Amino acid sequence: MLTTVAQAVVNGLLIGGIYALVSIGVTLIFGVVKVVNFAQGEFVMIGMYISYFLASRFGIDPLASLVVSMPVLFVVGVLLQHFLIRRVLGLGDMPQIFLTFALSLLMMNVALMLFTADYRTVQTAYTDLAIHLGPIYVAVAKLIAFVVAMVLSGLLWVFLHTTDLGRAMRAAAQNQDVAMLMGINPDRVFCVALGVALALAGAAGSLLMPFYPAYPMVGQVFVLMAFVAVVLGTLGNITGALIAGLMMGVAESLGIQFVGADSGLIVVFLMFLVTLIIRPSGLFGGWAR
Amino acid sequence: METSRSQASAKRHGRRDFLTKSAGAVLATGIALPRHAKAADVVNIGGLYPVTGSLAQTGQACVNAAKLAVQMVNDAGGIKSLGGAKLNLIISDVQSDTTVTRTETDRLISSYKLSAIHGAYASALTLIAVEVAERAKIPLLTGSSSDQLNQGGRRYTFTPFARASQFAAAQLQMAKLVSDKPKVAVVFENTAFGTSTSNGLREQAPGLGVEIVLFEPYSAGFADASPLVNKVKASGANMLFPVSYLNDLILIVRSIKQAGLQLAINGGSGGFVLPEFYKNVGPIAEGLLGVEHWNHDTDANALKVNAEYQKLYGEFIFEYGGGLVAQTFMIADALERAASTDPQKVRDALATLDVSSGYAAMCPGGKVKFGPDGKNIYAHPVGVQWQKGDLVSVFPKEDARAPLLKA
Numbered sequence: 001m002l003t004t005v006a007q008a009v010v011n012g013l014l015i016g017g018i019y020a021l022v023s024i025g026v027t028l029i030f031g032v033v034k035v036v037n038f039a040q041g042e043f044v045m046i047g048m049y050i051s052y053f054l055a056s057r058f059g060i061d062p063l064a065s066l067v068v069s070m071p072v073l074f075v076v077g078v079l080l081q082h083f084l085i086r087r088v089l090g091l092g093d094m095p096q097i098f099l100t101f102a103l104s105l106l107m108m109n110v111a112l113m114l115f116t117a118d119y120r121t122v123q124t125a126y127t128d129l130a131i132h133l134g135p136i137y138v139a140v141a142k143l144i145a146f147v148v149a150m151v152l153s154g155l156l157w158v159f160l161h162t163t164d165l166g167r168a169m170r171a172a173a174q175n176q177d178v179a180m181l182m183g184i185n186p187d188r189v190f191c192v193a194l195g196v197a198l199a200l201a202g203a204a205g206s207l208l209m210p211f212y213p214a215y216p217m218v219g220q221v222f223v224l225m226a227f228v229a230v231v232l233g234t235l236g237n238i239t240g241a242l243i244a245g246l247m248m249g250v251a252e253s254l255g256i257q258f259v260g261a262d263s264g265l266i267v268v269f270l271m272f273l274v275t276l277i278i279r280p281s282g283l284f285g286g287w288a289r
Numbered sequence: 290m291e292t293s294r295s296q297a298s299a300k301r302h303g304r305r306d307f308l309t310k311s312a313g314a315v316l317a318t319g320i321a322l323p324r325h326a327k328a329a330d331v332v333n334i335g336g337l338y339p340v341t342g343s344l345a346q347t348g349q350a351c352v353n354a355a356k357l358a359v360q361m362v363n364d365a366g367g368i369k370s371l372g373g374a375k376l377n378l379i380i381s382d383v384q385s386d387t388t389v390t391r392t393e394t395d396r397l398i399s400s401y402k403l404s405a406i407h408g409a410y411a412s413a414l415t416l417i418a419v420e421v422a423e424r425a426k427i428p429l430l431t432g433s434s435s436d437q438l439n440q441g442g443r444r445y446t447f448t449p450f451a452r453a454s455q456f457a458a459a460q461l462q463m464a465k466l467v468s469d470k471p472k473v474a475v476v477f478e479n480t481a482f483g484t485s486t487s488n489g490l491r492e493q494a495p496g497l498g499v500e501i502v503l504f505e506p507y508s509a510g511f512a513d514a515s516p517l518v519n520k521v522k523a524s525g526a527n528m529l530f531p532v533s534y535l536n537d538l539i540l541i542v543r544s545i546k547q548a549g550l551q552l553a554i555n556g557g558s559g560g561f562v563l564p565e566f567y568k569n570v571g572p573i574a575e576g577l578l579g580v581e582h583w584n585h586d587t588d589a590n591a592l593k594v595n596a597e598y599q600k601l602y603g604e605f606i607f608e609y610g611g612g613l614v615a616q617t618f619m620i621a622d623a624l625e626r627a628a629s630t631d632p633q634k635v636r637d638a639l640a641t642l643d644v645s646s647g648y649a650a651m652c653p654g655g656k657v658k659f660g661p662d663g664k665n666i667y668a669h670p671v672g673v674q675w676q677k678g679d680l681v682s683v684f685p686k687e688d689a690r691a692p693l694l695k696a
Contacts, residue, residue, distance in 0.1 A: 004523045008516060015513040117345050119536055121569045128573055130547040139515070139547040212512075213539055213569065221512050256516035257523075261507035262479045264516065 003135040008257040009250055010136060016249020017146035021204040022222050023229035023241040024153060025197035031236030032173045032193035035085055038100040040226060041219025042107035043073055043198050047205020048214035049115060055122040055209070062122050062209035063144060069202035077198030078191045085194065086187065104219075111216035119213035127210050145207035152203055153242050156196065160238070169193055173236060225252075225268070232272055234282030244283060247271070331377040332368060332630050334359070334620060335397045335427075337408030337418050342385025344411055347563065347609070351410055352380055353602055354610030357594075358617035361648070368621060370628035376621065383409050383418070390414045394421040403427055404630045405620045405639075410609055412438070412453075413481075419446045428636040430619060432582060432612040434558070439662040445636055446663045449619060450582035450612055450652060451670035457489035459580050459670045460555050461497040463684050464528055466693055467553045467578075472502045474526035476517060476533070476541070479506035483532045486557065490530060502526050509533070514540035518548050528553045535560030539569050546573045553695070555579065564604040567678055574675045576694055583612040583652055584671050584682045586690045590651045605679065611651075618649035619657060653688050 022044060029037045050069040051062040060068075084103075088095040129140040160166035171179040172189045180186060204222070205214075212218070229248055233240025248268050255267030275283060336355045339348035359378045367373045381397040383390040390409060397403070398421065405428045409415045412435035419438060422429040428445045431438065434453040438446055451459075464471040475490055477483035483506065494501050503524035507517055518541065521529055529552045531541050538560055545552060555578040560566055562579045585595035585606050594614050598606035606614075623638035624630070643658045644650040650657055656667040672684025674693060683693040 004519065007519050007522075011513065011515040011519060015515075018512070117343060118565070119539065119569055121539065123571050128543055128546045130549065132549065137548055139544075142513075211543065213536055215536070221510055225512070253513075253516040253519075256507075257520055261476065261505045261517050261520060264511075265508070 004257065005254075007136055008253045010138060012250030012253030013246055014139065014142040014146050014249070015253070016246035017142075017149040018204055018208060018222065018245075019225045019229055019249055020153065020242045020245025021149040021200055021207070022226035023233070023245050024156065024238055025200040025204075026226055027230045027233065027236055027238060027241040028156075028193055028197045028200075030230065031238070032169055033081070033085065033089070033190045035089070035096045036100065037197070038097070038223075039104035039107060039219075040197070040201055041221075041223030042104050042111075043076070043201035043219070044205045044208070044222055045107070045111060045214065045216065045219040046076075047073060047202035048209050048212075048218060049111070049120075049205075050202070051206040051209040052120045052122060052214050055124075056120075061124060062206050063148070065209075066148070066203055066206045069206045070199040073198040073202030074195040077195035080198070081191045081194035082187075086190070108216050108219070115216060117215060119215050121213045122209050124210045139211065141210040145211070148203070148207055152200060153238070156200070156238065159196075165189070165192060228268065228272055232275055232282055234284040237282070237284045240282060240284040330372075330374055332371065332374050332624060333377050333379055333401050333403045334617070335401065335403045335406035335408075336378055336380045337383050337390065337394060337397065337406060337414070338380060338410060339385035339414065340380070340382040344385040346565070347607075348382075348385070348410060350602075350607060350610055351613060354598065354606060354613045355380070355407070355617065357598060357601065358614040361594075361597075361614070362617060362621045368624045370625050371630065374630075376617070379403075383414055385411070385414070387413060387417050390417045391421060394418045398422070398425045398427060402630070404624060404632055404635045405430065407431060407613065407616050407620070409433070419443060422446070426636070427632045428623075428639050430616040430639075432609050432616065434582060439664045443663060447619075447639055447659055447665075448663055449616060449657050449659075449665045449668065451668045452664065453486065454489055455668070456558060456580045456582075456670050457486070457493050458497065459672055459684065460490065460530060460557055461493055461499045463555060463578060463580070463672045463693070464499050464553075465497065466684065467695055468527055471499045471528050472526050473499055473528045473530055474503035474505070474521045474524050475501055475530045476503070476505045476507060476521065477531070478509035478533055478537065480509065482559075483509075486532045487530075507537075509537055511537065511540070514544040515548070517541065518544040518550070521545075521552070522548060522550055526552065528555070530555050530557065532557060533560075535563070535566065535569070538566070542570050542573060542577070553578065558582075558608070562673060562680060563607050567675060575677070577675050578683075578693075579673045579675075579680070580670050581608040581673055581680075582668070582670055583608050583615070584673055584680060584688075585611050586682050587653055587671060587688050588651060588655060590648050594648070594651070615649060615651045615657075618647065618651070619644070622647075622649045653682075 026040045047069045051065040054060040054065040088099050126140040130137040168184045169189050172186050229244040233244030251268045251271050252264040256264040338351045359376045363375045367375045381393045383393050407430045409418045412433040415431045415433035419429050423445050430447045432450050436452045436454050475487050477487035557580050562581050567574045585591050595606045623635050627634040627638040645656045653671040654667045654669050657665050660666045671682050671688045673680045674683045681691045682688050
């Protein structure tokens with residue numbers, strides 16, 4: 001019994017790392033630019049296809065392809081901000097929602113056209129490997145993904161707290177007008193925020209590739225959890241999104257184990273609702289300090 | 290004939306619809322066949338397949354198989370009683386969508402003078418197509434497995450292969466071969482496909498001496514299969530029947546491997562028996578079991594068809610595609626005996642079809658004769674196992690080409 005619970009918690013934490021990585025991207029964009037990016041999952045999908053094609057054409061390990069998928073998606077993020085999102089920023093919520101939602105639909109369907117609906121998997125030496133610690137097992141590919149996700153989150157935290165650009169980003173997030181008065185160029189900051197957020201989505205894609213099949217709709221699997229994690233961890237709060245992502249992974253896993261395999265999400269959303277009743281603005285009422 | 294049909298449809302659907310339809314028909318005929326030839330030179334056969342949409346990949350493979358079958362019939366001299374008339378296959382894309390299936394079946398029937406139809410891979414789509422075909426009185430053959438296709442007194446629907454209810458029994462009988470005391474975990478995706486299949490398993494299990502220790506619905510499209518696998522592990526099962534779509538199946542099989550669980554797995558039909566499954570999971574598919582209505586190694590003719598298909602498309606011919614070749618030869622046999630392209634006469638000839646040799650009889654059991662409900666009275670499923678990257682028939686004895694390997 002104890003083994004079963006421990007195994008369920010381990011499984012939940014491992015997938016929670018991926019939820020966290022996707023939701024940190026969403027919460028970063030929302031925190032800084034004040035736009036909800038509904039297409040975040042589709043950028044994960046792009047990251048997966050980049051890794052898939054590098055692996056299948058050139059034999060590059062999906063983890064090594066992080067150094068391609070992250071920069072590529074960083075540039076995509078900067079361009080996205082500069083050419084599309086910037087133009088709808090002053091127009092209120094609806095145009096922003098439509099823009100990113102339309103982008104999501106567009107990307108899924110273009111991917112369907114270009115890559116077909118086929119499932120694409122990459123076989124690596126560690127795809128089916130697991131480390132057995134007594135009765136508990138830890139899948140190697142998922143463990144690597146989890147560790148890299150945590151490292152990237154840590155690096156982001158360091159970036160936001162120790163570099164000028166990072167501080168400028170937090171300043172712009174807290175109060176855009178005052179930040180401008182202090183000589184911060186919001187356009188530049190917003191471009192970097194989008195770039196970093198999409199680079200994280202790309203990283204999530206590359207990290208998923210050794211153990212999850214790529215297909216055009218794959219982003220939808222992760223994005224729902226990511227959005228809940230963003231709200232649960234307080235909108236715009238990066239540490240909050242990280243912790244909420246992990247919590248949701250564990251809640252889902254325990255739910256499947258002890259309530260029913262089609263009830264994992266019921267447990268997640270119950271936890272979500274209870275949290276919102278007690279703390280209406282999520283677990284952390286503010287920007288991480 | 291063609292004109293009066295078009296006029297009638299124009300009245301029904303309005304001018305724009307009429308224009309698109311006739312333009313489409315002209316285009317299609319221009320590409321598909323030498324329309325200037327004498328009427329008796331070709332026999333039109335309709336094929337309804339989901340070439341786009343969620344089932345696109347399998348749908349396209351069905352079309353490949355159907356084309357190969359028509360070419361085989363034509364290369365062998367066509368329909369001799371019709372002066373060597375060639376079969377002309379007209380494919381219609383039903384887009385993996387029930388609404389489109391209805392309109393496309395309608396369009397196909399009203400645009401062409403068809404002698405017979407085959408289609409549409411997925412039972413949900415076929416159930417719609419047969420409604421339209423029944424009304425138009427055009428015979429329709431299908432490899433879809435839903436038992437519903439044989440209910441409701443249909444007269445133009447023919448199902449040459451094993452039914453869904455027979456699949457469950459075969460899966461349970463195979464369990465007894467793998468273990469003396471099978472303790473089975475059934476995990477199934479919680480929509481129509483998963484629930485109906487798993488209920489069939491649960492109903493028949495006690496009668497066949499199989500104990501079900503876990504009966505667990507799950508929501509398809511999960512991010513991680515390991516919680517589900519953890520649950521299977523906790524149940525103490527020694528065998529797993531997943532009723533799943535391909536993506537979930539890949540994740541489940543991998544998670545079981547990672548968990549180090551020693552389980553016999555029988556994935557039934559569907560995505561599990563496609564060449565694509567092996568391509569995706571690789572060597573860990575070895576030893577996994579499945580159930581099919583057709584397999585490419587059950588007789589010499591099947592092997593011949595498989596070799597031809599392999600040459601063209603680089604993979605073995607999958608269950609539905611192979612069955613489709615047999616279906617085309619059943620239609621050819623009926624045309625031969627009817628000596629007419631009239632769908633009513635073709636239907637009557639199909640109803641009296643009785644073959645036990647040749648490509649038309651190429652199926653598990655090796656005989657085809659339709660009962661009044663359109664069911665092949667000899668049909669039974671074949672149990673298969675992934676062995677060295679190939680899908681090998683292992684059950685029942687008379688169809689087995691290799692012994693069933695225990696994990």
